[in-house]
Amino acid sequence: MTIVTRFAPSPTGYLHVGHAYSASLAYQKAKGAGGRFILRMEDIDGTRCRAEFEDAIFEDLAWIGLEWEQPVRRQSEHLDDYAAVLERLFAQELIYPCFCTRKEIAAEIARSHSAPHGPDGPLYPGTCKELSADEREANFSKGLPYALRLDMSKALDKADVSSLYFEELDKGFIQCDPERFGDVVLARKETPTSYHLAVTLDDALQGVSLVVRGQDLFEATHLHRLLQHLLALPTPKYLHHGLVSDIKGRRLAKRDKSATLKDMRENGYSPEDIRKLIGFSVKY
Structure with a gap:
């Protein structure tokens, strides 16, 4: 079976290196097995989601070397x-x-x-x-x-x-x-x-077979599996990775400007620097 992974950010702020790790891991799992990588926008929150953040997500992911299928699914377009x-x-x-x-x-x-x-x-x-x-x-x-x-x-x-x-x-x-x-x-x-x-419905509709996401969402999988059963949806496999922290051991957040990919790019970091920082030493 072809492996299909996805990265599904919410455009409510700029991506940080933790997002780069999650997206890169999902990308590597798919491409390393000859599979497909999907990008999805979880933009239901109309009060916080902004077009400028979505544009920045595209720019950041392309900058670190990722490619994704078109069109990108936006949740707000599929109510x-x-x-x-x-x-x-x-x-x-x-x-x-x-x-x-x-x-x-x-x-x-x-x-x-x-x-x-x-x-x-x-x-x-x-x-x-x-x-x-x-x-x-x-x-x-x-x-x-x-x-x-x-x-x-x-x-x-x-x-x-x-x-x-x-x-x-x-x-x-x-x-x-x-x-x-x-x-x-x-x-x-x-x-x-x-x-x-x-997220449960979108993964099914898009044929996602391996969900790669942070450990903070591990518990939610128990609920998602129940919803899959109630709605007769397929069940993907899961990989919940550890969370990237700052030098003080604090979980990274979008409000941490110094850790955003946008700020790091503007301060002279290269895509190779980012890949090495998150543990991907070679180009995807």
Whole structure:
């Protein structure tokens, strides 16, 4: 089977050397096996994504020697795809609307002395889970903001999670434990998809067979595998690499201007310097 990898940044800032490592590793895994490398823009966040950052991503990746297939998929241009899978989950009664504000959720959690926690923090307490159809319709009629949440208990019943695994290249098969995410948000009224839903569907639609990404997203794979099962999507293999840190051991972020590829290029670094810095001593 042809290996297909991808690099999927959000155009909310300039790329840093950690991004260069992740993109280069995905590129090398594909090209080293005669496969395909895809670039995707995860640009759902309309308040933070900017065209200048997307242009900079193209420039930076080309500068360090990467090439990718055209056209580049932009999530913002495929909202109908995400709406369609949400409809499928609605039809299976696996998602429900939540009208709680973040403040209300925080207050409910604070009242509980044993609120369970997941990878993203305290789990949603299920306040809106038992609303009647009439109550939900009344809230929709009022124009209240809402989130669409996965009903985790129903999803687990449908999936038989004990038989769900994903393959990590350097660890073998790992049994899934998506319950730790609770009733996770899959979309909001103002944001038609979440990262979890969009990335799971996009990887399937684009035929990605090996997902290369940072270790910080390892836990999310448990949830993504559940969504793949519920939506009858193929399951890729995974490789979660270590994160690149600065000299003080802190994880790099887009706000760290001195580590951005743009700044390093402007300060005299060459593509060869970047490749050596991230451990790729020869041209791809």
